[in-house]
Amino acid sequence: MTAARSTPAPALAVVGATGAVGSVLLRMVSERADVWGDIRLIASGRSAGRMLSVRGQECEVLALTEDAFDGLGPGDVALFLTPAEISARWAPVVTARGAVVVDQSAAFRDDPEVPLVVPEINAHAARIRPRGIVAAPDTVTAAMVASLGALHAEYGLTELAVSTYQAASAAGRAGSEALRRQLSLVAGTSLGEQPGDVRRAVGEDTGPFAAPLALNVVPWCGELDEDGWSSHELAVRAQTRRILQLETLPVSVTCVRVPVLTGDSLTVRAGFENEVKAAHAREILEAAPGVVLVDDPAAGEFPTPVDAAGTDPAWVGRVRASLDDPYALEFFVCADNLRKGAALNATQIAELIAGEFA
Template identity: 60%
Template sequence: MAGLPTLAVVGATGAVGTVLCELLTGRRNVWGEIRLLASERSAGRKVRCRGEELTVQALTEEALDGVDVAMFDVPDEVAAHWAPIAVRRGAVVVDNSGAFRMDPHVPLVVPEINPEQLRDRPRGIVANGNCTTLAMIIAVAPLHREYGLRELVLASYQAVSGAGQAGADTLHDQLIKVAGDRALGSRAGDVRQAVGDDLGPFPAPLALNVVPWTGLLADEGWSSEEMKLRDESRKILGLPDLKVSATCVRVPVVTGHSVAVHAVFATEIDTDGAREVLRNAPGVIVVDDPAAGEFPMPIDAVGTDPSWVGRIRRALDDPRALDFFVTGDNLRKGAALNTAQIAELLAKDLTHP
């Protein structure tokens, strides 16, 4: 293999795939051929990527021939089936689904935190974290290195595009139905009636509501998303006994996941020291001047790369605990950006001069 490696984007026409193509246009180019793959249904579509107009191809075994790195942004079951096929055809897979994240033979990598784990990938697959985990962990990891993390209590404010393009479409549809009726939101059931039966991928209306449920039912009343926050935080930080309690809530925001974080450490912290750690952390931007109206919010963080961190303050009743609020673009750092960063690190190893 000579020159620059070949990249395949599998799931190129989804919400995350679309952002991936945008990102590939803006980032430093490390790729030779870029091949866009998707379901039969999307084959033939033209997509602009890196200044070229590319034709989306159907995902087949042959379409994976000659691919060095394959980014997967497809549902869990599609990834579970196709990622091993891509590996057998010679590609390294960077998978954004939940199919492989907790596999002990698959590294779960955040380039700012544990890039060294990329080296050991016995299954040929590297996993990308869940979008809510990524937004939060990028701020938690540098604090852990400084103070020694013991416990996380998390509450999320998750955007509808975390459920894909259908999620975003659903909220926009519902907004049209509720806008203009100034009496709505004041009687039990009035929003349900206005929205009607089309709830899209959600168990309840999102317009004028918050829904304390994302993902599937896991054990003992926990949701799969809440379990991911616990399991993935432990794996990324290398803390198998980390105490984690998370409550995951969907909110009527298009893109931008936020998390209220209460982090307990092994040692005493001070707010200024913690703020300095976060200021120097890669992938983090500190936005923390409430008196001036500056705190992290989805409408500002959407479309940007870093995790926005603010409301940084030591707990009043525990000198070892820090409270803060973080917002990240769930389609970028929460998905496409982290995937691209991992793939670029792999590309460096695969590029032969």
């Protein structure tokens, strides 16, 4: 018999409940173990009053105001699935009430007093939160780091080179909608065969992307930063270093947007202190939490975004030793950016915090 909870179940507030990640998270909360008491849904004023289903019950969406957080206190958790400026403004309002914030945005990822957590790798870090906030990494870092952490524990990671192939939905609903619009404009045509075809068809409607995404790949995510690097490339570098506690790890990242609706992918080349055997690396990855190994190219089995969409794990395959360096390993990763990359990671962190007060 399970012992009765000695205190009331913690409340969960979901800020940004009507967004792309919020929709996935609410389904996930309904699928997972019930550790929550009151669940309140919060979004912008234009979404206030909408009714959303959570655990079979209809919940009204509240407008994002101070009143929306009334009653939250120690032991309760607020998940922020909002842009960084919203999180930065409202997270302190929640922590002032004694509740813990789990933030999915970039607002606090670089703050040394805010742990950056991927539960499969550093769940313990979520317990030490001087500001009452726990940050989650971006979607591609979350997808990659579970496999990297397992390999680092065995071999000792010394360098990393990554290319990302990021889905349109990583830019939120606006990204998905922009790709759908663009695809409708070019469907059934020979566009893409001649220079300028796609640009002329799409016109100025590139959505949140730096260039048309339909029938195209765009080697740019984020804002221009130092020496030609994008802000997102530097963020993946910094987050990987923080989570793995390798503050001087050489990391090179190229971020590319691809015409896929759901599912981020990465090619990874990792260098290690110790010699790597591909067969042993596969065994490590097969046993790693949050990872599914799909690696039989002869049978046509390797990860793709289509396979990863709607699933929780990071799918890893194409595992092979470097041709020119016995201390390096190369592999391919896919994960559902809305689920594994964002909603699941945030939910797992929230559940860890709820467990502290059980």
